[in-house]
Amino acid sequence: MTDPIHGDRMNGDPVEDFLKRRKKATINDVASLAQVSKKTVSRVINKSPSVRGETRDLVNDIIARVGFRPDPQARGLAFRRSFxxxxxxxxxxxxxxxxxxxxxxxxxxxxxxxxxxxxxxxxxxxxxxxxxxxxxxxxxxxxxxxxxxxxxxxxxxxxxxxxxxxxxxxxxxxxxxxxxxxxxxxxxDRVGCEQAGEHIVGLGHRRIGFIAGNELYPSAHERRAGFEKGLANHGLTFATVESGNYSFDSGYEAAQKMLTRPDRPTAIIGCNDDMAAGAYKAAYELGLRIPDDLTILGFDDAPIATRINPTLTTVRLPTxxxxxxxxxxxxxxxxxxxxxxxxxxxxxxxxxxxxxxx
The missing domain is CATH 3.40.50.2300 (Response regulator)
Incomplete structure (x- = not known):
């Protein structure tokens, strides 16, 4: 066997041999004995989840055996990571x-x-x-x-x-x-949204409006796909769609457009609770009662969902x-x-x- 630090031949445990040669171990010594990179040793010291279990156990064992003591102020990356x-x-x-x-x-x-x-x-x-x-x-x-x-x-x-x-x-x-x-x-997100689509169709609604979220957000696409799947299970699609950006004002403006049409929807789904709350305001200004004249659903189960009247049916995401x-x-x-x-x-x-x- 070759000493991983000095390169000469030896017959015993490389760690034991190292202990006979050196008094104080460095991080480079630990890396050499474990046959891993210095960065890997640093990750083990920092308890990074990116190191495989067997590698972490090996490095920790060598650290314990050679008595290596990392500088507590240098715990982390080479640039001295904090807590x-x-x-x-x-x-x-x-x-x-x-x-x-x-x-x-x-x-x-x-x-x-x-x-x-x-x-x-x-x-x-x-x-x-x-x-x-x-x-x-x-x-x-x-x-x-x-x-x-x-x-x-x-x-x-x-x-x-x-x-x-x-x-x-x-x-x-x-x-x-x-x-x-x-x-x-x-x-x-799709799981609860499909449930919501099924729920709204089960109430008898056929003209259903949708206030979409910001298209830059994957959640907007996932939620829409879930709602659409719930409707498609019964052969339905959205009657009208307006764009929003997850804000109260965008929901209000989108609902205004939907509810002032001759064939206004009987239900509106907002891609989040803030936009659904905006739809409440639009409905109130038009003299529409919720849920007698209009059903509204949201997404998030944010605090506002239980603070408005009537309380909002929504899809809960445990953020x-x-x-x-x-x-x-x-x-x-x-x-x-x-x-x-x-x-x-x-x-x-x-x-x-x-x-x-x-």
Missing amino acids: LIGLIYDNPNAQYIVNMQMGALDGLRGSGNELVVHPCDWKAEGFLDEIRDFVELQRLAGVIILPPVAEDQGLLDLLDELDVPFIRVTARNNDVQPPIAGLQIVSR RDMARMASEKLTSAETKPGASFIFDSALIIRGSSGPVPK
Whole structure:
């Protein structure tokens, strides 16, 4: 056997031989004895989930045997990573962001890590340079990425280049797009939306309007596909579709257009609760009663869903639970590299849905 450090022949345990030759081990010594890269040793020290279990066990065993003691201030990347987890987002839905922040904090509580948030303009020139500066200046130990930023392949490549563990929240799994290196939380928006489509048809509605979400968001496509599937199961399609951007005002404007037509819909589905709430306002101004004259459905089960009257039938997405798991899995040494964690959406029936008017 050849000594992995000195290159000469030896017959015993390489670690025991090393201990006879050296008094104080370095990270390079650990890497050589384990026959892995220095970066891999650094990842093991940082409890990165991107290292295979057998490799992590080998490196930890050697660290223990040679008595290697990493500098606690240098824990992490070569640029000395901190105990900060970044949350990167560009999303106009304030409640969604609040839920995600609270969930991420839930998951980090007691872990020794703290959360630092970074709102950004995903489409701005210099976006990637901005994120590079954020990651390096904060010396992040990991990053949680929210949609739609989570779909940016350039960002994912950058984080991989910087050797920063990341987990993204997305409505699309790897089976419908090129696989990524990092972890992901996947919301199956279609499941609850199909239930909602079935529900609204079951109430007798045939003229159904849809307020679409921002097309830059995969969630907008996933939700629409789910609602359409629920209608298609009964041979129906949307009678009218208007575009929105997930805001209250866009829902209000879209519903105004639908409800002032001679063949106005008897039901409206909003791609999120804020737009559905905007439809409430449009209906009120036109003297329409909910649900007697108009049924309205939303998506998210945001707090506003139970604060308006009548309470809103909606599709629940457990965003806070998703963010909690994101931070837990990102900081856990037990998480398998490239793992996906699935969350289903579900229909919540409340007072805003009723039978088609006679």
